[in-house]
Amino acid sequence: MDYSEEIAPAVQSILDAARERGGGGDRVSVTPRSLADAFEAAENAGRTPVIAEIKPTSPTADGERTDDPVDLARQMVAGGAAALSVLTEPDHFGGSAATLERVRDAVDVPVLRKDFVLHESQLDVVEADVVLLIVRFLEADGTDDLADLLTAARERGFQVLVETHTAAEVEKALGAGADIIGVNNRDLAELEVDLGTFEAVAPEVPDGVTLIAESGIQTPDDVTRMRDAGADALLIGSAIMDHDAATDVEANTRRLTDADTDAVETTTTDT
Numbered sequence: 001m002d003y004s005e006e007i008a009p010a011v012q013s014i015l016d017a018a019r020e021r022g023g024g025g026d027r028v029s030v031t032p033r034s035l036a037d038a039f040e041a042a043e044n045a046g047r048t049p050v051i052a053e054i055k056p057t058s059p060t061a062d063g064e065r066t067d068d069p070v071d072l073a074r075q076m077v078a079g080g081a082a083a084l085s086v087l088t089e090p091d092h093f094g095g096s097a098a099t100l101e102r103v104r105d106a107v108d109v110p111v112l113r114k115d116f117v118l119h120e121s122q123l124d125v126v127e128a129d130v131v132l133l134i135v136r137f138l139e140a141d142g143t144d145d146l147a148d149l150l151t152a153a154r155e156r157g158f159q160v161l162v163e164t165h166t167a168a169e170v171e172k173a174l175g176a177g178a179d180i181i182g183v184n185n186r187d188l189a190e191l192e193v194d195l196g197t198f199e200a201v202a203p204e205v206p207d208g209v210t211l212i213a214e215s216g217i218q219t220p221d222d223v224t225r226m227r228d229a230g231a232d233a234l235l236i237g238s239a240i241m242d243h244d245a246a247t248d249v250e251a252n253t254r255r256l257t258d259a260d261t262d263a264v265e266t267t268t269t270d271t
């Protein structure tokens with residue numbers, strides 16, 4: 001399938017760069033930190049499970065954060081993040097495998113490798129607790145099959161977040177054996193964000209599958225909205241990184257990890 005007319009130019013450029021990138025060297029073998037345990041621990045501590053994303057920049061960001069990613073990671077954990085996501089894509093997001101390695105060494109929460117993996121060899125770049133596979137990208141010509149990649153990732157010890165955007169993609173993810181599914185509110189065709197996407201697609205994901213709302217979550221009200229729609233956890237980048245203003249990352253994280261708890265407390269008080 002040729003996506004050149006179906007996705008935004010910036011996304012096509014990401015895909016083209018991913019096709020060019022080689023794999024790593026030695027086969028990775030990881031003993032992962034459990035994402036499910038991290039989410040449960042956050043819930044038990046009265047926090048909303050949030051995967052906070054270290055994303056120095058992006059095609060839709062207004063600026064770039066040049067702070068040390070390890071400092072940012074520590075602030076996110078101090079702000080209550082249950083897990084971290086680290087962009088390793090270098091050309092459009094300012095990420096690197098070395099950054100992920102440093103961050104994972106510095107924290108004890110699970111770390112997601114956020115990249116655009118198209119081939120099995122691209123799994124052998126760096127140890128992480130979770131890797132991302134994007135259904136839409138794995139439908140393009142010349143990429144590996146989703147189910148094969150899922151198996152290959154698990155054989156290396158990775159937990160796998162399979163990203164979807166539509167009900168049809170959720171069906172494909174489930175057919176491939178996904179047990180952690182993300183619904184991305186960002187449309188990779190237009191790069192527009194609509195939280196209604198998660199609300200529309202979430203009912204397609206059965207109980208027993210961990211469900212993560214991705215992208216566009218900016219405010220405590222957004223957190224509550226996604227939780228009310230069934231999100232077990234949230235993946236949040238821009239609102240925490242605050243690229244143009246470079247505000248306090250710990251406070252930005254806490255505002256969102258505390259959000260749904262506040263909503264529950266309010267409800268309890270009112271009844």
Ligand SMILES: O=C(O)c1ccccc1NCC(=O)[C@H](O)[C@H](O)COP(=O)(O)O
Pocket residue numbers: 010011014053055058059060061184186188191214215216217235236237238239
């Ligand atoms: O973030 C972008 O600009 C972007 C552009 C093109 C493809 C993917 C992109 N982002 C990947 C992501 O999944 C997000 O970084 C992640 O879900 C966090 O989103 P947000 O909270 O809106 O930063």
